[in-house]
Each structure stands twice: as structure tokens, then as C-alpha cells.
Amino acid sequence: MAKKENTVEDSGFLTDWKYAPAPEDNKHIRLNKKYDLFINGKFVKPVKGKYFDTINPATEQKLAEVADADEKDVDTAVKAAKNAYDKVWKKMPAKERAKYIFRIARLMQERAREFSVIESMDGGKPIRESRDVDVPLAANHFFYYAGWADKLEYAFPNRNPQPLGVAGQIIPWNFPLLMAAWKIAPALATGNTVVLKPAETTPLTALKLAEIIQESGLPDGVVNIITGHGQTGAAIVNHPLVNKVAFTGSTDVGKIIQRAVAGTNKKVTLELGGKAANIIFEDAPINQAVEGIVNGIFFNQGHVCCAGSRLFVQEGVADEVIRKLKNRIEKLIVGDPLDKNTDIGAINSKEQLLKIQDYIKIGKDEGNDFYQSSCSIPSKGFFCRPTLFINTAQSSRVVQEEIFGPVLTIQTFRTIEEVIEKANNIPYGLSAGVWTDKGSKIFNLTSKMRAGVVWANTYNKFDPASPFGGYKESGFGREGGLHGLSGYLNM
Numbered sequence: 001m002a003k004k005e006n007t008v009e010d011s012g013f014l015t016d017w018k019y020a021p022a023p024e025d026n027k028h029i030r031l032n033k034k035y036d037l038f039i040n041g042k043f044v045k046p047v048k049g050k051y052f053d054t055i056n057p058a059t060e061q062k063l064a065e066v067a068d069a070d071e072k073d074v075d076t077a078v079k080a081a082k083n084a085y086d087k088v089w090k091k092m093p094a095k096e097r098a099k100y101i102f103r104i105a106r107l108m109q110e111r112a113r114e115f116s117v118i119e120s121m122d123g124g125k126p127i128r129e130s131r132d133v134d135v136p137l138a139a140n141h142f143f144y145y146a147g148w149a150d151k152l153e154y155a156f157p158n159r160n161p162q163p164l165g166v167a168g169q170i171i172p173w174n175f176p177l178l179m180a181a182w183k184i185a186p187a188l189a190t191g192n193t194v195v196l197k198p199a200e201t202t203p204l205t206a207l208k209l210a211e212i213i214q215e216s217g218l219p220d221g222v223v224n225i226i227t228g229h230g231q232t233g234a235a236i237v238n239h240p241l242v243n244k245v246a247f248t249g250s251t252d253v254g255k256i257i258q259r260a261v262a263g264t265n266k267k268v269t270l271e272l273g274g275k276a277a278n279i280i281f282e283d284a285p286i287n288q289a290v291e292g293i294v295n296g297i298f299f300n301q302g303h304v305c306c307a308g309s310r311l312f313v314q315e316g317v318a319d320e321v322i323r324k325l326k327n328r329i330e331k332l333i334v335g336d337p338l339d340k341n342t343d344i345g346a347i348n349s350k351e352q353l354l355k356i357q358d359y360i361k362i363g364k365d366e367g368n369d370f371y372q373s374s375c376s377i378p379s380k381g382f383f384c385r386p387t388l389f390i391n392t393a394q395s396s397r398v399v400q401e402e403i404f405g406p407v408l409t410i411q412t413f414r415t416i417e418e419v420i421e422k423a424n425n426i427p428y429g430l431s432a433g434v435w436t437d438k439g440s441k442i443f444n445l446t447s448k449m450r451a452g453v454v455w456a457n458t459y460n461k462f463d464p465a466s467p468f469g470g471y472k473e474s475g476f477g478r479e480g481g482l483h484g485l486s487g488y489l490n491m
Ligand code: ADP
Pocket: 170, 171, 172, 173, 197, 198, 199, 200, 228, 229, 230, 231, 232, 233, 234, 235, 237, 248, 249, 250, 251, 253, 254, 256, 257
């Protein structure tokens, strides 16, 4: 790290440091040219022989081709899962099931570095995130749910919990491996079998997970991983042998899924969009809160459904917070996801970048005050500078709609009643954050916020033991913790 000038500005952060590149090595990564479907314990070609490219969004280069599963492939996968459920998995003593889940967690830990690098290459997220958050948390979910497998009677006393059968699981591109773990681990612990589809732009870590599952000796057909687009997902949802649908993704697709399962006896959990309020009171530790805001919306490119994308700041500290926030985002490093210094990696796809750019235009056209970091961005790949819209109106589209990018809207407030009203006045209700010195204020606010998760004096903290999920158009059902088991059980 070469030092240019070492000053401490009033935000408390060292400034004007120039970082030399510190790229994570990716020479050890072995990717196949083509990836087939993981069905019944083997990698098999898709019936129609169709494949699509998955690219590195930071370089726009092709990483591999992956199979495009059609209805027939989905049917084979679901039947394999049903067969494994009837013949092996539901009959296996729970303590034996737990050993497989535990083994998957261990194997994932052993290959953690490989997983982190592939996650950053395929999805564009900074290696710091994939290495320190995604991969360890994914392994921890398997460890956590391995522990529950033979204790379901204690988790739900006197309720005779029983598995549902085949779980169809569809996940998005923002946390590819972690979402796979959130879905697969509790399904297996409760005795269900699985057909999982990763998102079309980020299939590689799920396919690597398939390799681990094969290596773990998990009985054939207990977990099937198939790749494809929306139609593949729809075929899973509509398959008559699927007993449970677990979906994380957009609210629009969530609504399609809910309509598709209406009138069937399939169980559903939906984790959909979000537009979280991050609320700063005058008595908050301001520097800490500024860092929390940055962590909440800018790290990870704002590609988090629970991203703190709406900032509410109490009037008395608004000028200070906005000034410090501007200073801070000037210092954020946007660029190579594999560089350990990078704060904001690549936007996941060209489509997503265009969507974010559209919203930035909408926000400007609406007349909101606009501020964007002047930091440099690579000339190739999909990148977006951290962006603020200041003095936004509650009715503004950039305040109301999910952007899923590094764009923060800022509103001020005077009283706790006012901020609760404004924060709740939105179709979503996934998460929120509150920054204050007063415990009583935290409890007052959290009990009135219509949000599934409320973080106090921190943001984006996850643990396998704590449940996560939404209110309103953010979906229903909980993942994680004890609650995460119940979505996979008949009781
Ligand atoms: P995002 O906007 O985050 O990409 P989507 O809801 O479009 O979210 O996608 C999330 C996941 O849902 C992906 O795996 C995608 O392929 C899948 N998907 C898209 N359309 C459908 C559909 N009609 N039925 C089931 N799954 C779908």
C-alpha cells in the first residue's frame, strides 16, 4: 500500500490513501468449458442439448457454458427427487441425514477459497464479501441445520413434524451460494429432497456445490441442481410432484408463482424485493452510522434485497451526515471484484446496469438533488459509481421502487412518529436499520416498523440462527433459525 498523504478528516477516516492493486489469484480455478445438469447424483446432458453462456460481468468474458434445462429435464429431476424421497431419504434415521449435511459443510469449508473466487468471477461481487461473508455463512448454514436434523421433536414439541416431499427451490443472482445453502440445508434437515435452480447469470457456485454433494456421498437424487432461465423455474413450480416451492427473487415473479400454486396443496415461501429504511437519529454515533449506511447500500453494489436504500436522517444532523457521506463515497473503490481493496464490484449483468442507469435518469428528471462519486471506474465490464439522491420526496419513484444498485435516496425527518410513518409508507417490508444512543427509542421504533428484520446500530448482519423474511410485497415465510425449518414441515 503506497501512501500519498495521510490525513484524518472530520469523518474520522484516513483519507487520500492510494492502494496498490491486491488481486486474489485465480489461476488455481478449474472451470469446465461446459456444465451439465446434476440429476440423480450424476451430471447429465440436457435433452435438447441446449447450453447458454455465463460471463464474468467485470470483464464481459465468457466463463463457461451451462445447460438450459427444459420441461423434460425438470421432469427427470423432480422424479429423481421423488424417488430418492420415497426410497431413501424419508426412511433414513435423522441422525444419519445430519452426517451428510455436516459433511457438505466441511467440504465447503475445505474449498472455501475456490468458492469465493468463482463467486466473485461469476457474479461480480468483491472478493472481500464472498470470502468473508457469502462462503463462510453458506457453510455455517449447513452446520447449523445439520444440528437440527435429529432434534425436530424438540424444535416443535408435541407436533409430530413430518417432511413434505420434494422441494422446488429457485434462487436469484445476488447471493448465489448463500441462497443455495439457505434453501438446501433446512430442506435436507427436515427430510425433504430438492430440485434447485440457480439464477441464469450466476450458476457456477451452485454447480460446484453439486460436485461437493457428489463427493459427500449424499444418496443419488436427494439434491438435484438444474440450470436454465425463467421457463425452467416455471416448470419446477408447476410440476405436480413438487410439494413445496421456495423462491427468492423479484416481487413480479413471486406474484406469478403465487398465482401458479393457487388451488394446489403446494406449500410456498417467497422472499421478494425490499426498499429498506435506514434511520439516523440525532443522538446516533454519526461516524459509525455513516459507515453503516455505506455498508448497507454501497458494498455489494446494492445487490441485496435488504439493502438500506432509503436513508432517513433527523434534521439536526442532516448536513453533517450528508457531508460525511459524500466524503466517504468519494473514497470508495469501484473496480475489479478480485481485488481485495475493492468496495464496489461489478453490477451483475448488462440488463441490471441498464435498469440502474434508467433509475438514475428518472431520479434526475424528477428533480431530486443528485450527487455521484467522481471515482474512476474500469472502461470494460458493468460498473456504477455510488450515487445519492438528496432531499427526495416520499412519492418519488426512486424512493418507492426497488433499484437494486448503489443508489441511495435521502429524506429528513423531525419526530419519531414522522419517520415511522414515512418508512412504512412503501409496498415493501423486508428490513430496516436504526441508529440511536437510546435503547428505548430502538424498541419503540422496532415494534412499529413493518419490516421482517430491524438492525439496531449495525446493518446487514446475518447469522444462521436468526430468521429472515418479509412483510407485504416483500413476501412471506422465514428462512434461517428455527423458523426456517417450519416451512419444510407438515405439523
Ligand atoms: P431478479 O430480478 O432478481 O433477477 P427474478 O425474479 O427475475 O429476479 O429471478 C429470480 C429467479 O427466478 C431466477 O432463478 C429466475 O430464473 C427465476 N424465474 C424467472 N421467472 C420465473 C418464473 N416465471 N417462474 C419461476 N422462476 C422464474
